Amino acid sequence: xxxxxxxxxxxxxxxxxxxxxxxxxxxxxxxxxxxxxxxxxxxxxxxxxxxxxxxxxxxxxxxxxxxxxxxxxxxxxxxxxxxxxxxxxxxxxxxxxxxxxxxxxxxxxxxxxxxxxxxxxxxxxxxxxxxxxxxxxxxxxxxxxxxxxxxxxxxxxxxxxxxxxxxxxxxxxxxxxxxxxxxxxxxxxxxxxxxxxxxxxxxxxxxxxxxxxxxxxxxxxxxxxxxxxxxxxxxxxxxxxxxxxxxxxxxxxxxxxxxxxxxxxxxxxxxxxxx
Amino acid sequence: xxxxxxxxxxxxxxxxxxxxxxxxxxxxxxxxxxxxxxxxxxxxxxxxxxxxxxxxxxxxxxxxxxxxxxxxxxxxxxxxxxxxxxxxxxxxxxxxxxxxxxxxxxxxxxxxxxxxxxxxxxxxxxxxxxxxxxxxxxxxxxxxxxxxxxxxxxxxxxxxxxxxxxxxxxxxxxxxxxxxxxxxxxxxxxxxxxxxxxxxxxxxxxxxxxxxxxxxxxxxxxxxxxxxxxxxxxxxxxxxxxxxxx
Numbered sequence: 372x373x374x375x376x377x378x379x380x381x382x383x384x385x386x387x388x389x390x391x392x393x394x395x396x397x398x399x400x401x402x403x404x405x406x407x408x409x410x411x412x413x414x415x416x417x418x419x420x421x422x423x424x425x426x427x428x429x430x431x432x433x434x435x436x437x438x439x440x441x442x443x444x445x446x447x448x449x450x451x452x453x454x455x456x457x458x459x460x461x462x463x464x465x466x467x468x469x470x471x472x473x474x475x476x477x478x479x480x481x482x483x484x485x486x487x488x489x490x491x492x493x494x495x496x497x498x499x500x501x502x503x504x505x506x507x508x509x510x511x512x513x514x515x516x517x518x519x520x521x522x523x524x525x526x527x528x529x530x531x532x533x534x535x536x537x538x539x540x541x542x543x544x545x546x547x548x549x550x551x552x553x554x555x556x557x558x559x560x561x562x563x564x565x566x567x568x569x570x571x572x573x574x575x576x577x578x579x580x581x582x583x584x585x586x587x588x589x590x591x592x593x594x595x596x597x598x599x600x601x602x603x604x605x606x607x608x609x610x611x612x613x614x615x616x617x618x619x620x621x622x623x624x625x626x627x628x629x630x631x632x633x634x635x636x637x638x639x640x641x642x643x644x645x646x
Numbered sequence: 647x648x649x650x651x652x653x654x655x656x657x658x659x660x661x662x663x664x665x666x667x668x669x670x671x672x673x674x675x676x677x678x679x680x681x682x683x684x685x686x687x688x689x690x691x692x693x694x695x696x697x698x699x700x701x702x703x704x705x706x707x708x709x710x711x712x713x714x715x716x717x718x719x720x721x722x723x724x725x726x727x728x729x730x731x732x733x734x735x736x737x738x739x740x741x742x743x744x745x746x747x748x749x750x751x752x753x754x755x756x757x758x759x760x761x762x763x764x765x766x767x768x769x770x771x772x773x774x775x776x777x778x779x780x781x782x783x784x785x786x787x788x789x790x791x792x793x794x795x796x797x798x799x800x801x802x803x804x805x806x807x808x809x810x811x812x813x814x815x816x817x818x819x820x821x822x823x824x825x826x827x828x829x830x831x832x833x834x835x836x837x838x839x840x841x842x843x844x845x846x847x848x849x850x851x852x853x854x855x856x857x858x859x860x861x862x863x864x865x866x867x868x869x870x871x872x873x874x875x876x877x878x879x880x881x882x883x884x885x886x887x888x889x890x891x892x
Contacts, residue, residue, distance in 0.1 A: 375885075388793060391670075392670070392671055393670055393671055394667075394668040394670045394785065394786065395672075395861065396669035396670045396672070397666065397669050397670055397785060397786060397792070398762060398765050398766060398769075398784065398785045398786075398787075398788025398789075399669060399714070399759065399762060399792075400759060400760070400762035400763040400765065400766055400788070401714065401759050401760055401762075401763055402766060402767075403766055404714060405763065406766065407766045407769050407781075407785050408670070408790065409790075410677070410773075410785075411781065411782060411785040414778065414781075414782075418778075419647055420695045422738065424776050426778070427828040428773060428774065428776055429780075431673070431773050431778070431781070432722040432770075432774075435766070435770065435773065439713060442670070442672050443672065445690040454863060455743055465803065477712075477713065481710060481712055481844075482807045484710075485708075485710035485712075486841060486844070486845065488707075489710075490708070491868070491869075491872045493677070493679070493703050493706075493707065494703075494704070494868050495868060495869060496679055496700075496703070496870070497679065497699075497700040497701075497703040497704055497851070498700075499874070500679050500682075500683075500696040500697065500699055500700035500703075500725070501694055501696075501697060501700045501701075503692075503693035503697065504696070505692065505696070507679050507696055507699075507700070508679060508680060508685075508696065511674060511677045511679045511680050512673075512680065514674065515672070515673035515674030515675065515677070515680070516673055518672060518673075518674070519667075519670075519671040519672035519673030519674065520671055523671065523672070527745075549883065552883065553879045553880065553883055554879070555845055555846070555850065556853050556878065556879035556880070556882055557872075557875040557876045557879040557881075558841070558845065558875075559842075559845055559847060559850045559853040559854050559857070559870055560857040560871070561851040561857055561872055561876035562822075562838055562841055562842060562857060562873070562874045562877055563853065563854040563855060563856060563857020563858040563859075563860075563861075563862040564855065564857035564858065564860050564866070564868065564871035564875075565707070565834075565857075565861075565868070565871075566836065566838055566857075566858060567858060567862045568861045568868060568871075569704055569707070569834050570831070570832065570834050570835055570838070572828075572831050572832055574780070586696065594704075597803075598870070604862045604863065605835070605862045608835070609858075611832055611835035612818050612835045612838045612839050612842070615835045615836050615838070615839035616839040616842055616843060618839075619840065619843050620843055626709075626717075626840060627749075627752070629836055630718075630749070630833070630836055631840070632771065633829070633832055633833060633835060633836055634829050636832065637734055637825055637826075637828035637832050638739040638825035638829070639819075640828060641694075641821070641824040641825050641827070641828040642821055642824075642825070645695070646828045646831070646832075
């Protein structure tokens, strides 16, 4: 980040930041999603810069338009909008900043949180929790504090320092694309490792073969899992994920339908002694 | 042991706090491990809570509320699963109830999100009149539909559910238990499929293979795979060119 000279936060900006940190999504709804949270967070600044009450009403209404993004990463957008409002920027410019950035920032945030960091941390914590260790609980608490407090404050301040420049920062060097691609590659690699390590399902099936060796009949037990392992270890987990992916992508099933299909597979599979 | 009305109320309040503090600040008390451990402490066995929470966590991988989609409610699943797991002294029973509850709760999440539309409409009206105090109130009250849609079912399930759960337990045949066990074991497949579905996976298929080989053939533990994954990603970006931002 080239522009590193810190801007001092005004009292109102600080207020807006805490409103955003503590309550941002409380009024989340289907129609305009985070809009009311955005408007209420930035309100102290609007109140300060508005010259008349009508100006203030118009400004609040402007911020009541549809808004939805990844809450912590989107803090940069709220911070930038706060700085722009203080500088008396044009309402349309602030709107286009919000609309232009909310999609890409949601992409970065969802990738960084749900695809990259949460699986790693949660799987590690789950392995401790299985053994009954309270360390699992504290790891998740710290992880929550990181995204819910630390990241939100840091990103709001980043946006506030950059103001309108955040747009050129983001789009100029293709930074968003690069971060997203980096996180995506790491995420895909990790999922590749998780599929065999977490889906530890194997088959219990075995067959008894009668073979003739030197004129004598011997019983030979063939374990299906051992045969499968020789072809490809963890073949069943791979097949299950492939099946679910095919239903989702190939057959365009909804996640809940796929979930029910897997329940059926589980019940049938355990009834016939496969699992 | 039995669940008293006081404990039922306490756990319902914990469900309320968990979901609302996840909306903001977003500190993830809805995570099954956290929801389960606290429930376990309240009903007297944190270990059951941790174990139920751990299993639900593995099922929830890849399920994330992108752009406001609804997923099974693993938080309520962890709370009810832990409470009934402790009551019946069986983690498996708790897990069965937890999974069922998580799925049933989907409808109530949709209801909460829909009801909240009323608050922003009211806020619109107040803003038009310049009544900003009421706008504040509408925003802050927005947590009610979210919290109440968790509080009520958790309370009712714990208060009234014990008889039903005991009857269910007595009925439950072995094939059903086995089916639920297997369901729990294979459900992460959906999470991984969902994760892969959100990513341009065809473009990055080689990386999926690298991760698979690391565990399936080399037995590298999860943290090791994670370090390797980040390293591989950086390497790829550098080789692709333009290292200044990577």
